[in-house]
Amino acid sequence: MIEFKGVSKIYNNEIKAVDNVDLEIQDGEFVCFIGTSGSGKTTALRLINRMHEPTYGEITMNGEKIKMMDPVNLRRKIGYAIQQTGLLPHLTIYENVVTVPRLLEWSEEKCRETAERLMERVDLPLELLERYPSELSGGQQQRIGVIRALAANPGTVLMDEPFGALDPITRDALHELVIELQEEYNNTFVFVTHDMDEALKLGDRIAIWHEGKVVQYDTPENILAEPANDYVRDFVGRERLFDAKTSNITVKEVMNSNVLTISLGKSVSDALTTMHSKGVDTLFVVDDYDKLMGRVTIEYIANIKNKSRNITEIMDDSIRPLRESTLIQNQLQQVLKTGRSNIPVVDSEGRLTGIITKTTLVNLVYDIIWNQEEIEEEILVEGTSE
Ligand code: ADP
Ligand code: MG
Numbered sequence: 418m419i420e421f422k423g424v425s426k427i428y429n430n431e432i433k434a435v436d437n438v439d440l441e442i443q444d445g446e447f448v449c450f451i452g453t454s455g456s457g458k459t460t461a462l463r464l465i466n467r468m469h470e471p472t473y474g475e476i477t478m479n480g481e482k483i484k485m486m487d488p489v490n491l492r493r494k495i496g497y498a499i500q501q502t503g504l505l506p507h508l509t510i511y512e513n514v515v516t517v518p519r520l521l522e523w524s525e526e527k528c529r530e531t532a533e534r535l536m537e538r539v540d541l542p543l544e545l546l547e548r549y550p551s552e553l554s555g556g557q558q559q560r561i562g563v564i565r566a567l568a569a570n571p572g573t574v575l576m577d578e579p580f581g582a583l584d585p586i587t588r589d590a591l592h593e594l595v596i597e598l599q600e601e602y603n604n605t606f607v608f609v610t611h612d613m614d615e616a617l618k619l620g621d622r623i624a625i626w627h628e629g630k631v632v633q634y635d636t637p638e639n640i641l642a643e644p645a646n647d648y649v650r651d652f653v654g655r656e657r658l659f660d661a662k663t664s665n666i667t668v669k670e671v672m673n674s675n676v677l678t679i680s681l682g683k684s685v686s687d688a689l690t691t692m693h694s695k696g697v698d699t700l701f702v703v704d705d706y707d708k709l710m711g712r713v714t715i716e717y718i719a720n721i722k723n724k725s726r727n728i729t730e731i732m733d734d735s736i737r738p739l740r741e742s743t744l745i746q747n748q749l750q751q752v753l754k755t756g757r758s759n760i761p762v763v764d765s766e767g768r769l770t771g772i773i774t775k776t777t778l779v780n781l782v783y784d785i786i787w788n789q790e791e792i793e794e795e796i797l798v799e800g801t802s803e
Contacts, residue, residue: 418443419465419573419605424474425629426460434460436629437474444572447599447606449616452626453652458609461626462575465607466495478573493521496566496574496604500581502558504550510561511546517569535564539594556587563595570602577609592618613653617641625649669741672762672771678703679728681710686724688713701761701769702732709761709769712736738763741770 419442426435435457442448450458463469464476467488476483483491496517497503504513514535515528523531536543539560550558559579566574576595580588596619599606610616616623617637624634625645633645644650679688679700688700692715702711711732721731738761762771 418479420477422475424471424476426464426469427472433629438631440631442605444605445603447619447621449620449623450609450626451616451623456626457629458626459577462577462607462609465575466492466497493517494571496571498562498566498576498579500578502562504558504561506550510548513561514565514568521569531568539564556583559583567598573605575607666745668739668743668745668762672773674771676701676772681729683728685718685721685726685728688718688728699759702728703769707768709738709763709767739773
C-alpha cells in the first residue's frame with residue numbers, strides 16, 4: 418500500500434503544488450489521477466518515486482517511509498512512463514526496454530527473454546528491438562514506453578498522461594493492453610490523465626485533483642453518481658458532455674418546460690415582484706402568443722431608477738434561443754461557451770417552450786452513462802440480499 422499522510426509540496430515558498438494530501442492506494446489497485454492542468458498530478462506522482470521530495474508530510478510504501486529508502490533502489494521497484502516516452506534516442510529499442518533489468522543485473526538471457534515476451538505481448542515484431550526510437554511510429558514508441566515501465570515487473574507503475582498525444586484508436590488499443598497487463602501482473606498503477614473517459618475506463622478508483630488537493634477519491638460509479646462538489650460535477654459533466662453518446666438526443670427531450678415568463682407591456686416593477694416571489698434572477702419576455710421576445714435579468718433591472726418603465730424598452734432582445742429539434746450534441750459546446758446557465762428553447766414557430774440549464778445538462782450526462790435500468794437493477798439486487 419502507498420500512503421500519503423499530510424503531504425505538501427510547496428515551490429518557492431508560495432506555490433502549493435500539492436496541498437496537505439492524505440491518500441491511500443491499495444496493492445494491485447488501478448488509481449487514476451485526474452484534474453485540470455496545474456492541479457498537482459505530476460508533482461504528486463513524482464513524490465512517489467522521489468523525483469521530488471515533499472515539503473511536509475510523509476509517504477509510506479507498505480508501511481515503510483520512502484524517504485528512508487535509497488532513491489535509486491526505490492525507483493528500480495517503480496516503473497515510470499510519460500507522454501514524451503523518455504526513450505533514449507541513441508539506444509536501440511532492446512536496450513531501452515531492458516534498462517532497468519540491466520540495472521538490476523539480470524542475466525543477458527533473462528533480459529532478452531523478457532524483452533521478446535513483452536514485444537509479443539504488445540503485438541510488435543521482434544525485429545523492432547534492433548531499431549532506434551526515431552525509426553518507430555508514435556504509437557509504437559508509446560508501446561515501448563509502456564513495456565519498458567513494466568520490464569522489471571515492478572510492484573508499482575506510475576504513468577503520466579502516457580497516451581495523451583495518440584489518436585483515439587491507438588489509445589483504445591493501449592488501454593486494453595494496460596488493463597490486460599495489470600490484470601496479468603497485478604501491479605499497483607497510478608495513472609495520470611486529464612481525460613475523464615480514460616479515467617473511467619481504467620480506474621478502480623479515481624482521485625480528482627484541484628489546486629493541489631484531492632477533492633474526491635472514489636470509484637468511477639460513485640464519482641458520477643455523487644460528485645463531491647460543484648467543481649467535480651462541472652469537471653465530470655464538461656468532459657462527458659462532449660461524448661459522442663449524446664448524439665441522438667434533442668434539446669426538447671432534456672429541456673425543462675417549467676420556465677418563468679413575463680408578458681410584453683409589463684413594467685420593471687412587475688418583473689421585480691415576480692422575480693422576488695419566484696426566487697429567480699431571470700425572466701423571459703413573451704408576447705400574447707408565447708413568442709420569445711427577450712430577457713430581463715435582476716442585475717440589469719435592479720439599476721433602473723424608474724421602476725414604472727415598460728420592460729419592452731429595456732429588455733435584452735439579442736438572445737439566441739435553441740430550437741427544440743436541435744441535437745444536443747451540436748449545441749453543447751456552444752451552450753457551455755456562452756457561460757450562461759439558462760438557455761431558452763423555442764419551437765418551430767418561435768414560441769418559448771422550455772429552458773436548458775446547466776443542471777439539466779449534467780443530469781443528462783449521468784443518465785446517459787448510468788442508464789437508469791442498470792442502476793435500478795443494482796439497487797434491487799442489493800435490496801434482496803439484505
Ligand atoms: P499537473 O500535472 O496537474 O498539470 P503539476 O504537478 O505539474 O500539475 O503542477 C502543479 C503546480 O505546481 C502548478 O502550479 C505548477 O506551475 C507548479 N510547479 C510544478 N513544478 C514546479 C517547479 N519545479 N517550480 C515551481 N512551480 C512548479
Ligand atoms: Mg502533469
